Amino acid sequence: MTRSRDPVLSVEGLSLSYDTPNGELLALRDVNLTIGPGEIVGLVGESGSGKSSLMQAILQLMPAAARVTGGRILFEGRDLVQLGPHGMSGLLGDRISVVFQDPMTSLNPVLTIGRQMIDIQHRRPESRAAKRRRAVEMLRRVRIPDVESRIDRYPHEFSGGMRQRIAIAMALMAEPALLVADEPTTALDATLEIATIKLLRELQQEIGCAILFITHHLGVVAELCDRIDIMYAGELVESGPVMPVFRDPRHPYTQLLFACDPAQIREATRHLPAIGGGLPDLIDLPQGCIFAPRCPRADQTCRRLHPADRPAGRSELVRCHYPDAPRLEVAR
């Protein structure tokens, strides 16, 4: 995919830390990420990799202890960091929308679906009836059966899959330029997951919005996304078009991550493969490359110097000193 057009979102050198009783926790360090118009970008990483922190920074819905210590988040020419939570509320639910992870708790339990869908159109100078018609129309598009009678029901009267479709309908009703989807299918079972992803892709094509799809499910990324961005311990370590990166990952973490994906295992085994070691302490960071303590081919350079972002193979960004080294496999 060419990236000639201006990106919808571009995160440039973003650093974010949390004030904790034990010191400053460096949750994001110099993160670079771009999303082109209409692009679906899969953001992958294990728990604690900084996916959620990055999402919260983009939405400016950060906890009180969080502080952006450097970088910019450009959206349609505006820096969201400068805009802050207050200025951001003008964009949220209009140009940028979100679908959250848990459909069982992400809707208000004591307000009807219709009421909530009318409320989120608070910027439109229209009658309630017009807003309600738009809500009905949008619920039809996400295939909620029998919408006219169901719109005045409460969230608990819908199944999990339906609630997530309602959340998608709410997010896309304003036809945003960017949809942030935070593990929207993780809480659903496998069949619902596939159906929800299909629906999301259909709606994305109709509306033409870009999607930042946060997940730890590599299969979903392969199925849905145009690009993949891999995060590790607060850094974005590799970024590129989905299929080429899957075929030829360049960062050692990406290589090991793919090798550990249970979907990749061909032979019967008693032990699932794993990357040795654990996440580094983000309050007291190791010198040099963040992945060096776990990387099988780390050398003195890796342990001493922090690597720069560089293109390698088909990947546009690899944060590694040796992106052209032979591909790593996991020892079984």
Next chain:
Amino acid sequence: MLSYIARRVTLAIIVILTVIAAMFVMMHAVPGDAVRTALGPRASEAMVEAYRARLGLDQPVWVQILRYFGAILRGDLGQDAISGTPVLQVILSQLPDTLYLIAGAMLVAVIPGIHLGVVSATHRGSLFDRVTSVLSVSVMAVPSFVIAIYLLLIFSIRLGWFPAIGSGDGLADKLHRLVLPSIALGLAWIGYLARILRASMLEVMAENHVRTARAFGISQRRIMYDYVLRIAILPTITVLGMGIGQMISGAVFAEIVFGRPGVGKLVYDAIANRNYPIVTGTVLLTTGFFVLVSLLADLLIAFLDPRVRNVISR
């Protein structure tokens, strides 16, 4: 829903019957002889026996209990031991003044209590929040009769803004005289409600759906008063229901200090005079009132919370 109401009403009736029985037992366990007290020390033995027979106190205890239940079911709470007027009539004549007082106290408590709770939760940890929390605990700690006496000293005696005693005639005068007693009775509840609501709001604010509302750019004010308060108020309603019931006993102090007629004043005088029928009648009616208000609070919650409504209707 209907079966839920039926179940709650049955429960309420059982509570009232238990209270009647308990009260009967307690009245008999209390030292002192009602008949001798009523007739005075110079009454002859024959007079005492005759009066005892008239009141049915010479019968076995179980007969007395059954008669008592039967009478109550007929709405007969006995006669005032002193004036001979039916107890029900005496209490009902005093009830409106007490109900006005409770309504006034509720008004004093609810509106500031809710707003303080919401604002404290919204600006958690701020100076406003800390000051509110200290003041809340302070007003809760001071007994309402102390507040009543100080209000009386400052606003009636020193400043002369309000009449000191009586319930007044005519609407304007009645309302004027209601101000100080209502504040005396309601002030502690401002703090109590603010504390409960703040905690409950903070709990709801941490729920995912609030984050969703924020992510759609809905204003903070709208989120707090519409999305959070609507859920956070539910436990407060239960507390408020019990609070209204408790206020009847709180009213005793306010009514005595401000010299107002009312159920509290009535029962206070009745206890002093060992006027048992009035005491038991009042206890019975206030219990009924307490149970009724709690019942209404539960039904209101069921009405306001679609999740409860749904569980109930199954």
